[in-house]
Amino acid sequence: MTAPKPQPGILDIAPYKGGEAAVPGVTKVHKLSSNETPMGPSPKGMEAFRQLAGELHRYPDGAVDILRNALAKHYGIPAENIVCSNGSDEMISLICASYVGVGDEVVYSQYGFMMYPIATQARGATPVMAKEKNFTSDVDALLAAVTPKTRVVFLTNPNNPTGTYISGSELQRLRDGLPADVLLVIDAAYAEYVSRNDYSNGMEMVAARDDTMVLRTFSKIYGLAALRLGWAYAPANIVAVLNRVRGPFNVNAAAQAAGAAALEDTAWLQKSRDHNDAELARVGAALKGLGIEVVPSVANFLLMRFPGGAEQVKGADVALRQAGLILRGMAGYGLPDCLRLSIGTVEEDDMVIATLTKFIKG
The missing domain is CATH 3.40.640.10 (Type I PLP-dependent aspartate aminotransferase-like (Major domain))
Known part of the structure; x- marks a missing residue:
């Protein structure tokens, strides 16, 4: 049986996987996986x-x-x-x-x-x-x-x-x-x-x-x-x-x-920057206090490296998802011991800190 063939190399491409937006069995989900602003649209x-x-x-x-x-x-x-x-x-x-x-x-x-x-x-x-x-x-x-x-x-x-x-x-x-x-x-x-x-x-x-x-x-x-x-x-x-x-x-x-x-929404833009600056510092400090390595960031997200490696990341990801929190796994980037957290609202970030505190400290 013959069929149209794609150009050489196309089938060698690993399809891009975006940040997930749902967790089976969880009604209310907080998507912190795609570096979207928590402030909503302009x-x-x-x-x-x-x-x-x-x-x-x-x-x-x-x-x-x-x-x-x-x-x-x-x-x-x-x-x-x-x-x-x-x-x-x-x-x-x-x-x-x-x-x-x-x-x-x-x-x-x-x-x-x-x-x-x-x-x-x-x-x-x-x-x-x-x-x-x-x-x-x-x-x-x-x-x-x-x-x-x-x-x-x-x-x-x-x-x-x-x-x-x-x-x-x-x-x-x-x-x-x-x-x-x-x-x-x-x-x-x-x-x-x-x-x-x-x-x-x-x-x-x-x-x-x-x-x-x-x-x-x-x-x-x-x-x-x-x-x-x-x-x-x-x-x-x-x-x-x-x-x-x-x-x-x-x-x-x-x-x-x-x-x-x-582009004309300058006051709203500054409010978004101020929120991000404050949460980057606050959340980063809290995660470091849990023994998690946090890569210094100037963007709207934090890369976290877990001391327990890929196995600890899997456990943390399960705990976060059960709490309705979706972060981005980094195995596709060659960083299986890392998760990326998009800065959320103060309430969402507090949920992440509390969930990881309970997971790590028991």
Whole structure:
């Protein structure tokens, strides 16, 4: 019996597993597995979304002009250097479709976003993993992984799932060390949460070069994950390529309107940052007090390493789920002794602390 065959390498891809949202037998669940904001959607974004209800029979603006102009004003960058997408996932796939092919290589950091190797393999190329140092992207290891076959280097900064970051000077050292024909993609999905003076989201590098781009998202601090809205700031030569391969209506009208409105929600955004800063410190200290190693994070989540290894993680995960708390297992990232906790409400975080205290201390 014959059947259509996929391209070579497709069946070798391990499907991406997102954070779970349900526990069998548990009615009320607290999802702390996908780095979603506990503050809910931007109120201004929600109102703009509601106002679109009577226009659902219309196609969205294929040029995404209102949103691109709003982003340009907000960040002080040219609108013509902005490309919008159906979430950052789509942008990653568009980049690989445009710049990666059979026989090429794509470099990414050891604990980087799993969509990088998936999008790479989907194009028949080879993902090359560079080891991290202390759960942090290692510029020397990334540069050492580059070969004449390298086409793209993906860097998540801050990194997910570790929450760590490299400084602006290290970011510049990475770019300076790469060949000019290698595209550096800086994925700054969690940039809004960072308050460190030595951090750079990389956007100033885009303005000065034609070989670097930055990815941003509305899924995290803006709370619009359900609408799937991402965007890239890139040089004109890269924008021209991406606009040739993206779909004509790849960003829906509701996402465009909600995103533009959310950019104006500055007071709500600061409230979200303040909540995250306070809970990162409070929850991190409490977990350390239980003997759990907590990786220092500048994002909206904490990576926890349990002293009892993978077996203790399994027990902790069972206890948490029985309490209706879903965290993210890290075995798929090569970290079977770790769980990742997305910062929740104060009440949710208290539940996590209490459950783990009971599990560890009995």
